[in-house]
Amino acid sequence: MTSGRPSPVYRARVASRLSQFAPLDAGELRALAAAEASPRTVAAHREIIEEGQPVTGPSIVLSGWAARCRIFADGRRQILGLLLPGDLIGVCRQNNPIAATGVIALTEVVLCPAPHPDSVDAPLAEAYARSGALEEYFLFRQIARLGRLNARERMVDLLLEIRDRLAAVGLASVDGFPLAMTQEMLADSLGLTSVHVNRTLQMLRRDGFLDLRAGVARLKNLDRLAKLSDHRTATVFGA
Amino acid sequence: MTSGRPSPVYRARVASRLSQFAPLDAGELRALAAAEASPRTVAAHREIIEEGQPVTGPSIVLSGWAARCRIFADGRRQILGLLLPGDLIGVCRQNNPIAATGVIALTEVVLCPAPHPDSVDAPLAEAYARSGALEEYFLFRQIARLGRLNARERMVDLLLEIRDRLAAVGLASVDGFPLAMTQEMLADSLGLTSVHVNRTLQMLRRDGFLDLRAGVARLKNLDRLAKLSDHRTATVFGA
DNA sequence: CGACAAGTTGATGTTACTCAAAAGTGGTGG
């Protein structure tokens, strides 16, 4: 599987994601850096949070990919949203929170604890709030994708979202971005079968929109691509 | 169209929804009651919040139905989530929040302002937090519905959700609950066409699961119905 | 080398969409 190993360079960028949302002071940056010193590693395919269990406290994804996931009684699975490096998990403001969904590691994931939202200063609270709003935006987008886009549009829209999110933490370049998902995971995210995902990817390749090899994706003809899925960037929220 | 007219009885129940999430003190209840004294009415099909516009402050739906909505460039429309009596709209914790989605009135809607989350005491803050968690749960459920359920399962799951949410504010009885949505609105919520919604409803009627007349729905054979959509109640969050 | 997961392909089936038109419903004004 691709990625999974945290590097010093990599961590520095992750630490800076929250400060993109609000200017953090020196003390907050120190606290975050200290938290990063006690990371936890979860193997690929392991559960990070179990649905229905109490949420102990927030974490930050330092490296690797995870997904919120709902599994049906008959085995059907739906990925509700992706959790990428820099994302927060388990920020709850109520008492005794219960996990509404499970979270599973798609690759090996490295996490570290994050300060509890009740005990943070204004700048970090603002960063948490913006991060939460952005996560909500991705949920809205996932709903619109599944409800009204066809297979090709869904795929394009998801790939554009992933690219933007990775770019925001310095993990995407002009040469492409890592796509740490099997076709089956893509299917579970897009509400399709893996067979149809395979055919959709081939269509995109054939039409010159996508270059996907060895877990690295490169999107081409971006202007035409964006039209294919009515893509709107999330600039109103981010940095 | 059904419903839309607020009644004194009705309002009393709505005011009590937040206190289901956390025990509010007398001062908070007084503040909420005062806010209800200055309601705002929005006609059916009108926009309550415009996507991309600044969010001024939170409101409570006193009566009527509204929906978060995304509209695509080519006219396709997807309802992202429903807003029913007692629900909060526009609770944002970040500075200068921007509406991530539009909100439109499905019926005539009566709203009143709600206290800003930054200026509330602990009990009301807890109620806001629980309300927000519940809203997030409904988004997750909408994603799972659209991604992995077929038309009949989607319809059943949505109807069960609506029934539970209305019951929580005293608007559902054993005789049924108001369904203030046209088949086209149901289609926009379920990611289907209105023609297919029509056929799906007929199938449910024929199979003895549903009685839907004059805007009032009654679900029958609840035990078998719940199995049709792998329904799980939201009890872990609510009251 | 062998085993297992991931990706690919073809044939066929089913669900839901599209297009088009008819029938029902409720509100409005003459």
Next chain:
DNA sequence: CCACCACTTTTGAGTAACATCAACTTGTCG
């Protein structure tokens, strides 16, 4: 009270998109 209008619901016939089933191939790692 009726005629009219807009909107909603219903029905039918044909089609497209996606699922299903069942191989087969490729890649990876011990």
